[in-house]
Amino acid sequence: DTEVTQTPKHLVMGMTNKKSLKCEQHMGHRAMYWYKQKAKKPPELMFVYSYEKLSINESVPSRFSPECPNSSLLNLHLHALQPEDSALYLCASSLPGLAGGQADTQYFGPGTRLTVL
Amino acid sequence: AQSVAQPEDQVNVAEGNPLTVKCTYSVSGNPYLFWYVQYPNRGLQFLLKYITGDNLVKGSYGFEAEFNKSQTSFHLKKPSALVSDSALYFCAVRDTSLGSGTYKYIFGTGTRLKVLA
Numbered sequence: 083d084t085e086v087t088q089t090p091k092h093l094v095m096g097m098t099n100k101k102s103l104k105c106e107q108h109m110g111h112r113a114m115y116w117y118k119q120k121a122k123k124p125p126e127l128m129f130v131y132s133y134e135k136l137s138i139n140e141s142v143p144s145r146f147s148p149e150c151p152n153s154s155l156l157n158l159h160l161h162a163l164q165p166e167d168s169a170l171y172l173c174a175s176s177l178p179g180l181a182g183g184q185a186d187t188q189y190f191g192p193g194t195r196l197t198v199l
Numbered sequence: 200a201q202s203v204a205q206p207e208d209q210v211n212v213a214e215g216n217p218l219t220v221k222c223t224y225s226v227s228g229n230p231y232l233f234w235y236v237q238y239p240n241r242g243l244q245f246l247l248k249y250i251t252g253d254n255l256v257k258g259s260y261g262f263e264a265e266f267n268k269s270q271t272s273f274h275l276k277k278p279s280a281l282v283s284d285s286a287l288y289f290c291a292v293r294d295t296s297l298g299s300g301t302y303k304y305i306f307g308t309g310t311r312l313k314v315l316a
Contacts, residue, residue: 124308174242
């Protein structure tokens with residue numbers, strides 16, 4: 083099973099709302115990622131968690147707050163977003179590389195389509 | 200800096216003809232290369248990867264890719280295109296400059312493949 087699930091599929095929120103995106107995987111992966119993707123553009127990395135610890139934050143505004151409660155779950159808390167934050171938010175997971183640097187495949191969820199009004 | 204380039208925004212091919220989607224890379228050290236496909240409003244699906252070994256890598260849905268170290272290329276190919284192959288294709292490289300334990304993938308800008316009936 084190489085499935086990453088994301089909820090909700092669609093989300094519409096106002097600029098003063100607080101909402102959360104959820105991502106789940108049961109593949110035993112210990113690295114999890116949040117990406118933002120605009121239409122017809124490549125995914126832009128936002129955050130990486132490795133063994134439930136935040137290892138990369140790509141200078142993302144504080145209105146996005148990630149959380150990794152356990153090895154299977156990844157959340158993205160949203161507050162006071164701007165219309166330009168409207169995008170497809172993708173979660174991905176992978177096994178961590180071995181000490182020798184062997185690469186591992188990222189598996190992506192279907193994404194949450196976020197619209198900020 | 201590690202990077203990948205996809206020189207073509209769009210590739211058009213007739214159904215039944217062979218297709219090639221181009222990717223070149225620039226990395227220090229051994230490259231870990233990936234191809235993903237994305238259908239509209241969906242997440243990215245893994246097609247294939249090159250880590251080491253044979254230069255010709257076979258992947259899902261009849262796709263293959265040829266790793267060429269001297270030309271720093273990793274072109275995606277398929278002997279006979281299907282209309283259902285029409286999608287957005289991303290080449291990616293794993294950024295190994297961050298050291299073991301930190302995982303980051305760099306995506307190309309994407310190539311839209313259009314297979315014409």
